[in-house]
Amino acid sequence: MAVTGFAGPSEPGAAAVCFLEKVRAENLNLEPGGDTALAPQTSAQKRREIARRLERLGSDLGRDPLEVGAVKLDDDVAAVLVRKTGGFDSSQWQVVPVAMVRRGEEWIAAPVLASFENTDTGYSAMVRKRLATLEDWMLREQVLDLEKLREQSAERMRRKIAESLPFATLRSFTPAQAAARFLSACGQRNPPEILGLIGGLSPTLPHDWPLRLKAVDTAVAAASEVKHPWRLLMAAEVLRALVHHDEDGDRALVSIACLDPARSRPHATRLGIELVHLELSKTTDGCWRIDLPGNFLQDEENPGNVTDANPAPDLLDAFPAKLAALYPPSPQPTAEQARKNLLATLQSANPSALMRCIRLDGDSADARKACVRAAHIWWALRDPSRVRNAVPLAIHEDASHAAAACQFFSARDPDQLDLRILYFEKQADGWLWTPEPLPETEKSLRAWTDSVQAKRWQDEWQSLILAECPNLESLPESDAPAEEDARKLIDSWLRAIRAGDVMAALRHTARLHTPESSSTLLRNLGYEMTGARRHRKIPTVTSVRRSGIWTTVSTQADPDNTALGPIYPVIATPAGPRILLEIDWVASPNRSRDFLNKTALERLRKVNVPAADALQKLFAEHQNQNTEAGRGITSP
Numbered sequence: 275m276a277v278t279g280f281a282g283p284s285e286p287g288a289a290a291v292c293f294l295e296k297v298r299a300e301n302l303n304l305e306p307g308g309d310t311a312l313a314p315q316t317s318a319q320k321r322r323e324i325a326r327r328l329e330r331l332g333s334d335l336g337r338d339p340l341e342v343g344a345v346k347l348d349d350d351v352a353a354v355l356v357r358k359t360g361g362f363d364s365s366q367w368q369v370v371p372v373a374m375v376r377r378g379e380e381w382i383a384a385p386v387l388a389s390f391e392n393t394d395t396g397y398s399a400m401v402r403k404r405l406a407t408l409e410d411w412m413l414r415e416q417v418l419d420l421e422k423l424r425e426q427s428a429e430r431m432r433r434k435i436a437e438s439l440p441f442a443t444l445r446s447f448t449p450a451q452a453a454a455r456f457l458s459a460c461g462q463r464n465p466p467e468i469l470g471l472i473g474g475l476s477p478t479l480p481h482d483w484p485l486r487l488k489a490v491d492t493a494v495a496a497a498s499e500v501k502h503p504w505r506l507l508m509a510a511e512v513l514r515a516l517v518h519h520d521e522d523g524d525r526a527l528v529s530i531a532c533l534d535p536a537r538s539r540p541h542a543t544r545l546g547i548e549l550v551h552l553e554l555s556k557t558t559d560g561c562w563r564i565d566l567p568g569n570f571l572q573d574e575e576n577p578g579n580v581t582d583a584n585p586a587p588d589l590l591d592a593f594p595a596k597l598a599a600l601y602p603p604s605p606q607p608t609a610e611q612a613r614k615n616l617l618a619t620l621q622s623a624n625p626s627a628l629m630r631c632i633r634l635d636g637d638s639a640d641a642r643k644a645c646v647r648a649a650h651i652w653w654a655l656r657d658p659s660r661v662r663n664a665v666p667l668a669i670h671e672d673a674s675h676a677a678a679a680c681q682f683f684s685a686r687d688p689d690q691l692d693l694r695i696l697y698f699e700k701q702a703d704g705w706l707w708t709p710e711p712l713p714e715t716e717k718s719l720r721a722w723t724d725s726v727q728a729k730r731w732q733d734e735w736q737s738l739i740l741a742e743c744p745n746l747e748s749l750p751e752s753d754a755p756a757e758e759d760a761r762k763l764i765d766s767w768l769r770a771i772r773a774g775d776v777m778a779a780l781r782h783t784a785r786l787h788t789p790e791s792s793s794t795l796l797r798n799l800g801y802e803m804t805g806a807r808r809h810r811k812i813p814t815v816t817s818v819r820r821s822g823i824w825t826t827v828s829t830q831a832d833p834d835n836t837a838l839g840p841i842y843p844v845i846a847t848p849a850g851p852r853i854l855l856e857i858d859w860v861a862s863p864n865r866s867r868d869f870l871n872k873t874a875l876e877r878l879r880k881v882n883v884p885a886a887d888a889l890q891k892l893f894a895e896h897q898n899q900n901t902e903a904g905r906g907i908t909s910p
Contacts, residue, residue: 285345285381286345286347286352286354286374286376286381287342287345287354287356288342289374289380289381289382289383290342290354290356290372290374290381290383291340291341291342291356293309293310293372293382293383294331294335294340294356294370294372295340296309297328297331297332297335298331298332298333298335298336298337299332300329300332302328304321304324304325304328304385309382309383310382310383310384310385311375311377311382311383311384311385311393311394311395312324312385312392312393313392313393313394314394316392320392324385324386324392327386327387328385331370331387334368335358335368335370336358336360336495337360337495338358338359338360338361339358339360340356340357340358341356341357341359342354342355342356342357343355343356343357343369343419344415344419346408346411346412346415348404348407348408349404350375350376351373351374351375351376351390351395351404351405351408352373352374352376352381352408353371353372353373353374353408353409353411353412354371354372354373354374355369355370355371355372355412355415355416355419356369356370356371356372357369357370357419357423358370359423359430361465361491361494361495362427362431362434362465362466362469362474362487362490362491363487363488363491364423364424364427366491367420367423367424367427368420369416369419369420369423370387370416371387371388371412371413371415371416372384372387372388373386373387373388373389373390373393373408373409373412375390375393375395388409388412388413388416389409390405390408390409428479431469431474432474432475434466435466435467435469435470435474435475436470436475437466438464438466438467438470439455439466439467439470439471439475441475441559441561444470444471444475444561445559445560445561447561447562448521448562449519449521449526449528449554449562450516450519450528452471452554452562452564453516453519453528453530453552453554453564454516455467455471456468456471456472456507456552456564457507457514457516457530459471460504460507460508461507461508461510461514463494463497463508465490465491465494468490468494469486469487469490471563471564472486472490472563472564472565472566473486473557473563473564475561476557476558476559476561476563477557477558477559478558480563480565482571485571486566486571489504489566489570489571493508494508498658502537503550503567503569503570504570505534506530506532506534506548506550507530507532507550509534510623510624511534511535511536511623511624511625511652511653511656512532512533512534512535513532513533513535513597513625513626513629513645513649514530514531514532514533515530515531515593515596515597515600516528516529516530516596517529517530517531517549517589517590517592517593517596518589518592524555524556525553525554525555525556526553526554526555526562527551527552527553527554528551528552528554529549529550529551529552529589530549530550530551530552531547531548531549531589531590531592531593531596532547532548532549532550533546533547533548533593533645533646533649534546534548535625535649535650535652535653535656536653536657546646546649547590547593547642547645547646549586549589549590550567551567552564552565552566552567553565553567590642591638591639591642592638593642593645594634594638594641594642594644594645595634595635595638595641597629597634597645598629598634598635600626600629601626601627601629601630602630603629603630603631603632603633603634603706604630604631605701605703605704605705605706606704606705606706607704607705608705609669609671609676609678609698609700609705610669611705612631612676612698612704612705612706612707613666613669613676613678613696613698615631616628616631616696616707617664617666617680619631620651620652620655620656620664621655621656621663621664623656625648625649625652625653628648628649628652629645629648631648631706631707632644632645632648632706632707632708632709633701633706633708640710643710644708644709644710647709647710648707648709651694651709654682655682660684660685660686661684661685661686661774661800661803661804661806661807662682662683662684662685662774663682663683663774663775663776663777664680664681664682664683664694665680665681665682665683665739665776665777666678666679666680667679667680667681667693667726667735667738667739668726668738670719670722671698672718672719673700674699674700674701675697675698675699675700675715675718675719676697676698676699676700676705676719677695677696677697677698677719677722677723678695678696678698679693679694679695679723679726679731680693680694680695680696681693681694681735681739682694683739683776684800685774685799685800685801685803685804686800686804687800688796688797688799688800689736689792689793689796689797689800691732691735693726693727693731693735695723695726697711697715697716697719699711699712699715736792736793736796737792739776739777739780739796740780740785740792740795740796742777742780742781743780743781743783743784743785743795743852744784744785744847744848744849744852745784745785745787745791746784746785746786746787746845746847747787748787748881748882749823749845749881749882749885750823750845750846750847751823752823752846753822753823753846754820754821754822754823754824754825754844754845754846755820755825755844755845755846755851756820756825757818757820757825759825759850759851760818760820760825760827760844760851761815761818761827763782763827763844763851763852763853764815764827764829764842764844764853765815766782767779767782767842767853768806768812768813768829769812770782771802771803771806772806772812774803774806776799776803779799779802779803780799782852782853783795783799783852783853783854783855784845784847784849784852784853784854785854785855785856786854786856786877786878786881787881788877788880788881790877791856794856794877795855795856798855798856798858799855801858802840802855805831809831813829813830813831813839813840814829814830815827815828815829816828816829816830816839817896817899819892819895819896821888821891821892822885822888823845823846823885823888824843824844824845824885824888824889824892825843825844825845825851826841826842826843826844826889826892826893826896827841827842827844828840828841828861828896828899829841829842839860839861840858840859840860840861841859841860841861841893841896841897842855843857843859843889843892856874856877857874857875857877857878857889858870858871858874859871859874859875859893861896861897871893875889875890
């Protein structure tokens with residue numbers, strides 16, 4: 275007898291949620307006997323159609339949590355409603371109907387939503403009637419359940435907001451405290467708190483509440499792609515501080531200064547510091563409510579300044595001191611330690627820690643320039659459209675000043691020198707970085723900085739950056755590295771490439787003793803790092819082959835095409851197994867890639883012809899194996 279109820283942990287409801295989690299994670303095995311009840315006789319064309327539908331569903335589900343709604347059981351089949359109600363905008367909510375089939379002790383989802391189509395559930399008239407009843411129930415209840423949820427949306431919203439921001443806490447805030455909590459909630463992308471602070475707990479919701487709700491939901495869902503002006507309050511890379519607040523009865527105004535490294539230019543007239551003015555009003559229940567500026571509620575991105583055409587200089591002048599209070603300077607005992615600390619901080623996920631490397635007291639205009647310059651240098655290394663890394667080359671110091679030469683490695687121009695001089699000053703409490711060095715600092719170190727920028731330095735920097743990359747004057751006569759060692763090396767290499775860590779990646783490589791080896795190795799490293807940005811996942815090792823002095827490792831970056839991917843040659847060196855990266859081979863049917871593969875082997879033939887022939891044979895074996903795997907052929 276069919277019953278309606280709610281699923282327990284081992285019931286079809288939990289299995290339906292697990293199925294949808296795999297759909298949106300793109301981790302669903304759609305083969306017969308896999309993660310669905312797909313019938314083996316289902317045609318290839320129908321499987322492709324089902325796969326496309328599920329791909330669209332995974333995109334629609336987004337990242338919101340899923341919860342089990344109503345469940346209707348009928349012996350070995352069931353119908354489950356799964357709710358997606360994570361956001362506060364009920365227009366984005368969904369109720370997903372999932373048909374379930376029991377196989378032994380397990381419940382498995384049918385591959386087509388709200389249907390038992392393409393499953394082996396029987397074809398008798400009685401079975402078809404049972405299945406039709408469940409399918410009708412799913413389609414009818416899907417609509418009714420969604421309507422019911424939307425009717426309850428206001429109460430659900432208030433309950434969730436109150437769990438995160440109790441009414442008593444909200445009522446205790448001053449305007450400045452409310453604005454500070456709002457900044458924190460935006461930075462943490464905490465929708466309940468954001469909504470509570472813009473009126474979500476008010477007895478009467480603001481007249482423009484749908485616009486506020488939609489704007490917050492869109493901004494939070496955008497994650498790292500959040501647009502201006504919300505970006506100023508939410509992006510992790512934006513430095514922000516409350517620089518002014520004023521209260522007059524039931525009205526208040528709070529000003530927030532924001533420095534966005536992506537929009538700042540170190541020598542621009544306007545130094546990339548923008549002001550966000552938030553008006554607050556006191557509601558009838560005694561709480562301060564933030565009323566967002568109009569451009570925060572617009573659908574389109576506002577590329578201009580959030581506030582006045584000519585922001586108040588006194589508010590901008592207050593910004594460095596406010597930042598210094600939030601991130602007090604952390605002087606280092608030596609210039610070398612200050613350099614190490616700075617380079618590590620320049621690779622951090624946001625520039626707030628960078629403010630601890632500099633001193634922001636003294637003249638406010640100079641301090642503002644220092645903030646912007648520091649943020650600009652940080653962004654030069656962290657811009658997601660590029661792969662860059664600060665590599666230390668040398669350091670020089672006198673009693674109270676120091677200069678460090680760094681190569682700003684770029685994956686776009688990996689064999690080109692981009693020399694940057696970073697200056698440090700010593701005071702009574704230790705050494706700190708000076709993004710905008712004083713004239714006397716530059717003057718005291720000019721002789722050294724002039725020497726490192728001379729032509730001799732231009733020729734030596736590659737040797738410095740490749741110091742930990744073994745230079746093979748001849749190929750080794752020892753046996754090839756063990757398969758397991760080569761696999762571990764490539765796994766570690768792929769992680770370093772993904773992280774954009776130049777020096778860690780170079781420690782996995784070796785180079786030939788030829789005039790062009792250094793430049794070729796760095797260029798190939800740049801290609802690898804640029805290519806890693808195109809894939810959402812780290813490539814996987816597909817096969818390892820070993821012969822003579824070579825162990826070759828094939829990888830797969832595109833899960834839909836096993837015939838494509840780099841094949842890495844690994845060789846034994848005194849420092850252990852290393853990748854000979856300048857001999858790069860990518861399995862590909864395209865002619866230009868074939869030409870590059872042959873060119874790489876010709877480079878090796880100039881050093882050792884038998885070794886090049888042996889390596890070419892291994893490459894060919896990998897490519898044949900990968901091609902056969904892509905066609906579904908099992909190699910003997």
